[in-house]
Amino acid sequence: MTTNPFTEDHDLLRQSFRQFVAAEITPNVAYWEENKICEKEVFRKMGEQGFFGVSFPVEYGGSGMDIWSAVVISEELSAANIGGLSMSLYAHTYLPLPVINAIGTEEQKLKYLAPALKGEKIAALGITEPGAGSDVGGIKTTAEDKGDHYLVNGSKMFITNGTMADFIVLAVRTGEGHQLSLLLFDTSTPGFSAVAVHNKLGMHSSDTGQLFFENCKVPKSALLGEEHWGFYYIMSNFQEERLIAAITGTAAAENAMEKAKKYMKEREAFGRPIGKFQVLRHKLAQMAIKVEACRSFSYRAVHEYIETGPAAYKIISMAKAYVCEESFNVINDALQIHGGWGYMEDYGIARSLRDIRLMTVGAGTTEIMHEIISKIVIDEVKHDKQIKARV
Numbered sequence: 001m002t003t004n005p006f007t008e009d010h011d012l013l014r015q016s017f018r019q020f021v022a023a024e025i026t027p028n029v030a031y032w033e034e035n036k037i038c039e040k041e042v043f044r045k046m047g048e049q050g051f052f053g054v055s056f057p058v059e060y061g062g063s064g065m066d067i068w069s070a071v072v073i074s075e076e077l078s079a080a081n082i083g084g085l086s087m088s089l090y091a092h093t094y095l096p097l098p099v100i101n102a103i104g105t106e107e108q109k110l111k112y113l114a115p116a117l118k119g120e121k122i123a124a125l126g127i128t129e130p131g132a133g134s135d136v137g138g139i140k141t142t143a144e145d146k147g148d149h150y151l152v153n154g155s156k157m158f159i160t161n162g163t164m165a166d167f168i169v170l171a172v173r174t175g176e177g178h179q180l181s182l183l184l185f186d187t188s189t190p191g192f193s194a195v196a197v198h199n200k201l202g203m204h205s206s207d208t209g210q211l212f213f214e215n216c217k218v219p220k221s222a223l224l225g226e227e228h229w230g231f232y233y234i235m236s237n238f239q240e241e242r243l244i245a246a247i248t249g250t251a252a253a254e255n256a257m258e259k260a261k262k263y264m265k266e267r268e269a270f271g272r273p274i275g276k277f278q279v280l281r282h283k284l285a286q287m288a289i290k291v292e293a294c295r296s297f298s299y300r301a302v303h304e305y306i307e308t309g310p311a312a313y314k315i316i317s318m319a320k321a322y323v324c325e326e327s328f329n330v331i332n333d334a335l336q337i338h339g340g341w342g343y344m345e346d347y348g349i350a351r352s353l354r355d356i357r358l359m360t361v362g363a364g365t366t367e368i369m370h371e372i373i374s375k376i377v378i379d380e381v382k383h384d385k386q387i388k389a390r391v
């Protein structure tokens, strides 16, 4: 892929978002990370400036641009090297909102999508449970049909924005086997509670919550799409999350590589800059190859997504698996080039490394990506069959 996919509009967006990041995020990174703060105010400001809605329809407050605009936002956020807050921002935008946009009713879009794009409501996606993550079909939170409402009972684990969210796109069991449904769950509902999960390796400036549902009455109007079709919606509507993970991983790897390049010129050992040692020069060359491969792969996945939508899941799964593994390797090499200083907080490499470690686990683990890919390349499973079957 040789052509530049970005138009003049994308470049203008990049400029204005870069200014926003420099003014509103970068000066606070160290404080938020050290104190494990996920700043609600940033959501409001992002929404006010229209940065959440870049790739969403104009009628709900978006800018109606293509998915490359979301790429611009993700790449520029990576420059701030605050994986935690970035994850919270995209867990708001690219996890729950695309599915509301795809299958929500007009009323649901006006009630949830529009205020979320304005930053007035914070959103989360609640699928994972203490006993079921990759195995989506194993979720146990139930929504019992009580005639005019559902009664929701159960719990969710590791939910990004879990304690801050105003609403959650919530996966619940409404029947046997794969009969799951999605509900638009208001966190003001009596019987709901959330506790923050703080003992994380990284992503300190993100809000992660464990959620509890005790006899929560949810109106039938909160059902998103068709009852019992939740599993299908989850499998087919969450490709943007994986695309954004690949874009973010690429940008994080590139940032770490640039830091290593700079450090190799500054740091001296044995009477010369460490950048004169061939072994480090070749390490950097390999890092550059990996970054380039990550970018080509993830950009190609974006192109295919624009052309075919969720049917591009093969290339998206490949890009997600490849980039999330290799971006960790690149950042790990960047830490090695920084020696002992890399292990300290001073250069931001330590933070990048602990944050990037999540990428092979979240948004579908690498093993699950391999499972999806192997079904396509070995069993030649086609898109429709694949998304109806469990992966």
Ligand SMILES: Cc1cc2nc3c(=O)[nH]c(=O)nc-3n(C[C@H](O)[C@H](O)[C@H](O)COP(=O)(O)OP(=O)(O)OC[C@H]3O[C@@H](n4cnc5c(N)ncnc54)[C@H](O)[C@@H]3O)c2cc1C
Pocket: 091, 095, 124, 125, 126, 127, 128, 131, 132, 133, 134, 135, 157, 158, 159, 160, 161, 200, 203, 208, 358, 361, 362, 363, 364, 365, 366, 367, 368, 371, 391
């Ligand atoms: C910080 C953080 C934020 C998160 N945010 C959210 C969120 O906002 N919303 C949400 O719903 N979830 C969220 N998650 C959950 C995340 O998506 C899950 O942790 C992930 O899907 C893995 O599920 P699990 O932890 O249950 O691991 P398991 O599914 O128990 O997996 C354990 C291991 O077994 C492997 N494995 C499982 N099944 C197979 C198989 N069929 N073949 C081969 N290997 C397999 C896995 O790859 C993994 O290595 C978050 C997690 C973290 C840590």
